[in-house]
Structure formats: structure tokens, C-alpha cells
Amino acid sequence: MVFHLIAISKQTDNSIGYVFSSDKLSLIKEDLKELRSCTRMAHIDNYSIHTITTDSHDYKSIIQYDSYFKDTQFTLSKEDFIKQLEAQLFPTSKEVASYIAKKFHLGTFALMKTIYYLYADYIEAHKKPLFKAEFQAWDEGPVEKSVWVLKKHHISNLKNADDVRIKQIGDFNILAYIDQFVEKNGAYLESVKFSEDNPTHRLGTPWSVVRQSEVRNALITDEDILKYHYKEKIPV
Structure with missing residues (x-):
């Protein structure tokens, strides 16, 4: 069993997401704590958190599990995800x-x-x-x-x-x-x-x-x- 931590933002037409996968729930909790700390420091809250379990570390298994994530562009980097969130918040x-x-x-x-x-x-x-x-x-x-x-x-x-x-x-x-x-x-x-x-x-x-x-x-x-x-x- 593999646990997946998913952070996702659908604030614009382009859905973006961050995913961290592990077979240890304790690491999932640690990564979630770190993600929230980073986004709090950047004054960012335009995302939602999801956790699911599949039989694979491959993030594609997430899409197979739930089509809600089908059109999401995932990254494995918190830094890249935060930069994309900041770009969404930048006014026009x-x-x-x-x-x-x-x-x-x-x-x-x-x-x-x-x-x-x-x-x-x-x-x-x-x-x-x-x-x-x-x-x-x-x-x-x-x-x-x-x-x-x-x-x-x-x-x-x-x-x-x-x-x-x-x-x-x-x-x-x-x-x-x-x-x-x-x-x-x-x-x-x-x-x-x-x-x-x-x-x-x-x-x-x-x-x-x-x-x-x-x-x-x-x-x-x-x-x-x-x-x-x-x-x-x-x-x-």
C-alpha cells in the first residue's frame, strides 16, 4: 500500500498539483507539515489537500484511482508548486x-x-x-x-x-x-x-x-x- 499526499489548485483553467508518495504514513505527515509551513511563509492558501492510497508509487495511479485529478499538471517539487501558486495569485x-x-x-x-x-x-x-x-x-x-x-x-x-x-x-x-x-x-x-x-x-x-x-x-x-x-x- 502506498500513501499519496496531494496538494491541488484549480483556481485557474490550468489545474496544478504537488504529490508526495510513500509507504510510510509518518513521512506523509511530515511532508504535509513542511508544505503547510512553506506556503504559510509565502502567504499562500489557494490549494486543497487530499490523501489517497493506491498500489503504486507512480502518480499516474492517482489519476486511475480518481478522475478528478485527470487534467492536473503534477510536480514532485514543493518549490515548483509554490512558484506556480504564486503565479496564480499574481493580479492582472x-x-x-x-x-x-x-x-x-x-x-x-x-x-x-x-x-x-x-x-x-x-x-x-x-x-x-x-x-x-x-x-x-x-x-x-x-x-x-x-x-x-x-x-x-x-x-x-x-x-x-x-x-x-x-x-x-x-x-x-x-x-x-x-x-x-x-x-x-x-x-x-x-x-x-x-x-x-x-x-x-x-x-x-x-x-x-x-x-x-x-x-x-x-x-x-x-x-x-x-x-x-x-x-x-x-x-x-
Whole structure:
């Protein structure tokens, strides 16, 4: 008889899992204790625990035992499993925008600016991104295309989508960060839509530097933001 400890997460379309197998129940208990300790330190709890017994150490016997695990991508490494869990918890621009769309009434222009400044201010301060995003240098300024499409053409989908509240980012309070920014700057960003005071259009900003490229709607990289974001600060 072989005991199998299984940790699994089906939070996204891709089911991921960790498996530890042993014919000694004491080792299963020790491994479970270690796994919980590691995930607790990483502020991770987006997984469930299962234990089953089969006649083989091969993890494929788990799938034969219960088809619930059929489409799970298993790893034998706790470290790899935790990295995959962390990736699942990392917010996306769509989830941030969905939260904003539910709580605030921003036009498309102001929403694009808000998503951009939330991203750019954070990466400048912490040297790492707060959420997944790709900004392009459009005529109107930095635009996250996937969010723009939802806001312009599928607003109900944006408002009904899962938002950033389903994610956790360690001890950082992302909701307070978003709320404080929108409450302080939302009206201003709405006001500069057709204005020469548009801060992202100043000379030397990431947007203006990238716009010098012959590529239409070229990508604004994190390196561009880190190097030139100081040029586009919102007036205090």
C-alpha cells in the first residue's frame, strides 16, 4: 500500500498539483507539515489537500484511482508548486480594471491612465510590477489593450469578471492603494483628456520616447517606465 499526499489548485483553467508518495504514513505527515509551513511563509492558501492510497508509487495511479485529478499538471517539487501558486495569485490588469469599474465611474481615458499610473508608480517605487500588464503607446497615451477592448466594447463583461479581490499580494493592501489613487486623481485624469496638460504626453516621458519608434502602438517596457516615469508625475 502506498500513501499519496496531494496538494491541488484549480483556481485557474490550468489545474496544478504537488504529490508526495510513500509507504510510510509518518513521512506523509511530515511532508504535509513542511508544505503547510512553506506556503504559510509565502502567504499562500489557494490549494486543497487530499490523501489517497493506491498500489503504486507512480502518480499516474492517482489519476486511475480518481478522475478528478485527470487534467492536473503534477510536480514532485514543493518549490515548483509554490512558484506556480504564486503565479496564480499574481493580479492582472483586467482584474484591477474590473475592481475599478465596479466601484468607480471612470471614462475609458481615465481608466487607461489610472491603470498605467497604478502600475508605473508601483514599479518605480518597488522595482517590480504589482500586476501583469502590457502598455502600448497609442495616440491617447499608454493603453492596456486588453482592458481597453473590454471597457469600450464589453463593459458588462468587465464589471462581471473576477476582480483583484480574489487575489492576495503578501502584506500589501492593493485595494487601499487603488482606492486612494482614484479618489485623489480620478477627476484630474478625466480633465486632461483633451488638454495640453496631459502628463504622459510631456517631452521625455516613456510614452513620448516610445512614440519616436516607427512601430505603431509600440510597447512601453518596464525599463522605459523605470527610466522616464519621473517626467510624467501627476501634479500634487
